[in-house]
Amino acid sequence: MPLNYHHLRYFWAVAHDGNLTRTAQRLNLSQSALSVQIKQLEERLGHALFERRGRQLQLTEAGRIALDHADAIFATGQELVATMEGTVQNRKALRVGSLATLSRNFQIGFLRPILSRMDVEVILRSGSPIELLEGLEAHNLDLALMNRPPPDDSLTPFEIHSIGEQEVSIVGTPARLQPDAPLRELLHKQPFILPTTDSSVRTAFDALASRLSVRPQIAAEVDDMAMMRLLAREDIGLALVAPIVVTDELTSGRLKEAKEHPRIKETFYAVTLRRRFANPLVQQILEQNSGSAFLT
Known part of the structure; x- marks a missing residue:
């Protein structure tokens, strides 16, 4: 049976409004008539497209896939003139969430293989770990970039992909850092800019200081890599960072390692949701970054 595009248009309108009553009023339809149209589309596709959360309608995974296709279908009229002029291409979307404190250099390095593609639109959002995982579960994100994996057990719906690692370095301004100085001497004599205590890097650093019987002076505890980079440049202290965070400064000589x-x-890590309808761009970018040197 062919797809009824009237049903699809009604679904499309409700999906963007997120409220059946408001959409029915806007389309001058009864709420029950609109519900019947969407129910018929769900029967045709064989999947529920919405689930109700309070007064709001939340898209299911199948609903998110259907909305992506509906967006493309109903944009056709608007793109007709541009298509005839040869100025438009069909574009696919990749929704990426990134930990707000994650290095921007790392994010660009990971996304670089796909950023230059004219057929792909990258939608990049930042947030806390909880916000990113909720975004994945709500199908608002295709993958999330993090530096700590979420809990992984049989009850969690996440797939965790290790996409690279880098040794953390000690960096500072040429005026402060003597590159040949022993590590223990640096820990003993210099103030340090460190990640916060909930970081795995900080945990390892504290263990190292304990083994060396040193109690470092802490100039600042920072959960944002951009701020850590700025404090290091301002000579507040030596920073414990992955070199990718301060690539430009190391290249220019403003900071030394x-x-x-x-x-x-x-x-x-790249974290994805176990999906029946996976975005093919996710697998492509994971494969393109497999064995990549973007962290070096």
Whole structure:
């Protein structure tokens, strides 16, 4: 049976409004008539498209897929003139969430293989770990970039992909950092800019200081890599960061890197939701970053 595009248009309108009553009023239809139209579309597709949460309608995974197609279908009229002029291409969307505190250099490095593609639109959002995981579960995100994996057990719906790791370094301004100085001496004499205590990197650093019987002076505890980079540049202290965070500063000589590494690694993850209808762009970008040198 062919798809009834009237049903699809009604679904499309409700999906964007998120409220059946409001959409019915706007379309000058009764709420029951609109519900019947959507029910018939669900029967045709064989999947529920909405689930009700309070007074709001939440798209299911199948609903999110249907909305992506509906957006493309109903944009056709608007794109007709541009298509005839040869100025438009069909574009696919990749919705990426990133931990708000994650290095921007890392994000660009991961996304670079797909950013230059004219057929792909990358939608990048930032947030806390909880917000990112909720975005995945609500099908508002296709993948999330994090530096700590979420809980992984039989009850969680997430797939965790390790996409790279890098040794953390000690960096500072040329005026402050003596690159050849032993690690223990740096910990003993210099103030440090460190990640907050909920970071795996910070946990490893505290363990290292304990093994060396040193109690470092803490100049600042920071949960944002951009701020850590700025504080290091302003010579507030030595920073414990992955070199990718301060690539530009190391290249220009504004910051230097200690030769003795603390032997602490930061691991980066792409987290996805186990889906029946996976966005093919997710697999493509994961494959393109497999074995990639973007962290070096």
